[in-house]
């Protein structure tokens with residue numbers, strides 16, 4: 103078991119922590135277990151980060167496993183790497199769901215789609231890539247197919263990779279029930295990511311009386327909170343932008359106005375009272391820390407709450423267990 107070193111300088115501390123985390127992620131065992139054992143639902147944060155190209159927080163992506171199905175929500179930078187760290191073949195995702203079109207949620211999509219088609223163990227998709235999202239999703243799939251037409255044509259001719267495996271089954275969906283298979287349901291709902299960022303969805307996933315809600319990118323929204331009322335797990339996006347940074351760089355203004363701060367997210371948690379609340383798309387800007395995040399949230403919400411991290415897992419059954427990756431045995 104690796105132990106994090108204790109250091110005094112905050113900068114050195116964060117650099118070493120990042121390096122230590124990278125080592126721990128590589129060194130920790132990941133044993134493939136495609137089907138769930140004791141838990142009814144399993145949620146793994148693949149990427150808890152933002153557009154920041156950070157080594158310890160990859161782009162936003164969340165894997166939900168239930169009833170033998172693997173459902174993937176958003177595809178930020180590095181989603182393919184995190185999936186394969188879990189020994190989940192990229193071609194083994196049952197359906198893919200997009201919340202909105204910001205690039206920190208789609209940047210990993212071409213990689214996942216193209217690499218998942220390749221024949222080695224990490225790929226192996228032989229059926230169309232099911233992609234479900236707001237209006238514009240099918241156009242995105244058509245655009246990707248056009249952009250990568252040369253690679254697709256070469257691999258079909260040269261490697262004889264099956265055409266069905268690189269085809270998209272892309273569906274533009276309105277809010278409501280968007281997935282129902284063998285007792286697993288997914289409901290899309292409109293969140294509030296600002297007037298200019300529409301459409302933008304969150305998702306509620308249910309199976310055998312248990313429910314997980316992903317806020318998507320949103321400000322405080324009573325609609326989102328209502329969706330999460332009494333959920334087992336409520337994952338909410340959050341961002342902290344220190345006032346000095348906001349003043350120094352006007353580019354942060356739109357981000358600040360489009361996303362929940364810790365008190366806003368905590369407000370949604372207080373409304374919904376889930377069994378467990380977690381921040382899953384974590385924007386720590388400037389010198390903001392996880393302690394700042396929790397401190398601000400705790401002023402509003404006193405229920406069970408964790409700050410998500412890459413490859414943090416939640417096993418949902420009679421209870422909701424939090425399993426950091428170092429301890430994860432799948």
Ligand SMILES: [Zn+2]
Nearest residue numbers: 202204295319
């Ligand atoms: Zn966004």
Ligand SMILES: [Zn+2]
Nearest residue numbers: 162204206319
């Ligand atoms: Zn985002």
